Structures are given as C-alpha cells and as structure tokens.
Amino acid sequence: MTDNTQGTPAPERLQPSGLVRRFLSRDKTPVSVLFLAALVGLAAGLIATLFEIAVHWVSEQRTEWLRDVISSVLPLWLAAFLISALLASVGYYLVHRFAPEAAGSGIPEIEGAMDDIRPVRWWRVLPVKFIGGLGALGSGMVLGREGPSxxxxxxxxxxxxxxxxxxxxxxxxxxLASGAAGGLAAAFNAPLAGIMFVVEEMRPQFRYSLISIKCVVISAIVANIVFRSIQGQHAVITMPQYDAPVLKSLWLFLLLGMFFGVFGVIFNRLVTLAQDVFDRIHRNERRRYILTGTLLGGCFGLLLLYLPELTGGGITLIPSATHGEYSISLLLILFLARVATTLLCFGSGAPGGIFAPMLALGTLFGTFFGSIAQLIFPDLGIEPGMFAIAGMGALFAATVRAPITGVLLVIEMTNNYHLILPLIITTLGATMLAQVLGGQPIYSQLLRRKMDKEKIAQREQSEVVNT
Structure with missing residues (x-):
C-alpha cells in the first residue's frame, strides 16, 4: 500500500528505521562531533567530580594531621600555620613554574580561547589546575572549585x-564550549545553569549555531549524570523549602537587587584593585610570588582554628546563615569580613574560583536584609532565608552579568523552585542597576586586564632587546 501524497510506503515511514533515516537526512550536524561532545561531558564530569572529592579529602587529612600534632612538640597554632602554608605553596609554585594561565578561576582564559585570542595548553593546565587547586583550596583559603572545574x-x-x-x-x-558547560554542570549539580552560563555569560565569545547548542546540551547532561552517579542526586546546598512570598512583598526583593547592583560594581572594582596590589608586592618574581602565597595560606590555617566562618568557599556557611544561627549584627560583620578574605585570596592569583565565595556573600547580606525586613514588616510573613536565596542570584548577576544563569543556578542548587519570581525580580534589579552604573562583567574585566598586562610586558621586553 502506498501513500500517494508522499510517494513513500506508509509502513516504512512509521518504522523506526525510516524515522532515523529521515532525521539524519534533515539534521546536518556531524554525528561524530555529537559523540565527541558526549565524550567531553563524560571526562569533564569525571574530573570535576574527582576534584570535589579530592578537595574534601585534603581538607579532612589536614584536620587529621592537626589532631596527630596535638600530642607532639609543635603547638597547635604553629602546626595549623605550617600545614596550610605548605598546601598553599604547592598551588602557587605549580602555577608560576609551569602554567601561569592556571592562576585564578581560569574562566577568562576559556573565554579568551573561545574568542581565539588565548591559547589552550591543556597538557600543562590540567595537572597544574587540579593539583594546584587542591593545595590552594585545601589550605582553607576563600576560593571555589567551580572556576577550576x-x-x-x-x-x-x-x-x-x-x-x-x-x-x-x-x-x-x-x-571547547561543551567542556566549560560540562565542568560547571558537574561542579554545581546544575545542568541548566551549565548550559545557560555558556550561552549567556560567554555570549560575546560563543558562536551560536545548531551544532554548538547541541554539543553544549549533550556535554552538560552527560557531565551531570556522571556527577550524580558518583555523588548522588541531592541538591548541593541543603536548605529549607520556602513557599512563594506574598505579592505585596516583592518590592523588597527589588530593593535588595538594587543594593547588590551597587555592591556588584564596587566588588568587581575591588577585585582588580586587589590584583594590582599583589602584583606590586610580588612583581611576578617567583620567590616573592610563592612566599606571598605561602604566608597567606598559613594565615588562613590560623583562621581555620579560630574563625572558621571566614575560611573556605562558603558553601557550608550558607545553611547555617539561613537557619538563623547568626544574629543580625554578626551577619553584617561576617559579610564584610568575608569580602576582605575573598579579595585577599582571589587577588593573590591562587588557582581557585570566586563562584562559591560570591554565593556565600550573597547569602550573608541577603539574610541580613531579610532579618531587618522581617522586623520592620512582620505582617508580610516573610522569612530571611528567602532573601538569602535571592541574594545569591543577585550578586552573581551583578558581578558576572548573567541574570538567567543566576536564577537557574540558585534554583538548582537549593531546590527552591517556588522562589523563581522573586529571584527574577532581584537579579533583574541588580543587573540593570549595575549596567546603569557602568559596571562590566567581572570575567571580561579580568581577561582584558590580563591581555593588557601581557602587551605591556611584551613591549618592555622588546624595548630591552632593542637597547
């Protein structure tokens, strides 16, 4: 029997083999590239998951070493300083000796590579970033594992x-874009955020095409499956599940977003200033660079003993803040103190990211703002934790300038889907005000700054050769 309108036997069109042939004839994407994207997602998910496991292992071993030293001849404070200093020195040495492009989060390097203005030397970046990141993050410094991933x-x-x-x-x-999406999807257990981060935040460098979108989606999915297979399917941050706030309280979320819009511009500027200060201190000399990082790491080893809230990426701090374990005044103090420690660690050039520290800052100030709003407007029935979640997305949006990514990231990390409307309002307010104030996305600033520094160094070197 033949279908006269199509000229094709009806049974063949309905059979799976016929459908596959029709799909392949219309879809011009090379199947080999899609297969490679899945392979990239598999490897990116595996290395990001192993990196998380290794960071936790090093942190636990550091604690075990300190326990063993208690009964030895070294005082506890000295042992804490030396252990963290040693761990940090590993990261700084590897970066300066073998792969300077592995300093910091590394996201500007990927953006530059997507724009064909930065080389990708994977044979040296992968081991240096992994091992060096273990040392820097394991020392207790305020850094995240998401940028390295x-x-x-x-x-x-x-x-x-x-x-x-x-x-x-x-x-x-x-x-290249698929690997970045897979790394973020596995690091945060957030496949949608991984996809949107590449599409939205890297939009000046990302080449929009059907094959690129397909590869990014496939890689993020595969990477997230790898992560969940090893670490489980629970949300990265354990938080209460909040109901949607009343509509007449939404203006408070817009106000919070405006606060973060102003702070985001200031914060980005402070990051570049901190990097300038450290550049003047070590002057890119290896001994000074390693010594500066070693001393900084040792100081955070001391903070781990006496003020642990000011150390680490801050993901473990978020549930404590949202559960009301800190007073209003302490929330503000912790926020200001962690701003300083974040700038110190990230500005020093250590191989670590700034995603997690920014989320912790957003949580602290958001909870502070929500606690005050709860006191002033008790009839609205709002909870400070709502503003903590909104604050995470707002600071991310104001600094990175990716509001949709911020919304998806926070929702996937906290599993609070009922707060999507206040999250959108807060991130939109933060992004728009930051743009009005003339702020630039932080990773674009860092990439442009690195390119300018290299041009100056090349110019000075050519002048020396000519003379």
Missing amino acids: VQMGGNIGRMVSDTFRLKDKEGRHAL
Missing part, C-alpha cells in the same frame, strides 16, 4: 579536539 572542562574539550585531530573550527569551538 570550568577551566579544566574547557581544556578537556580542546584535548579531545586535538586527540581526534578535529580540523573543523566550528566543531573545535563547540567542544
């Missing part, structure tokens, strides 16, 4: 392209 994921994308000798520029670009 994105950079390592992007480098895996380029490694796969080189290994399989992929010549197509569009395919190589797609795999």
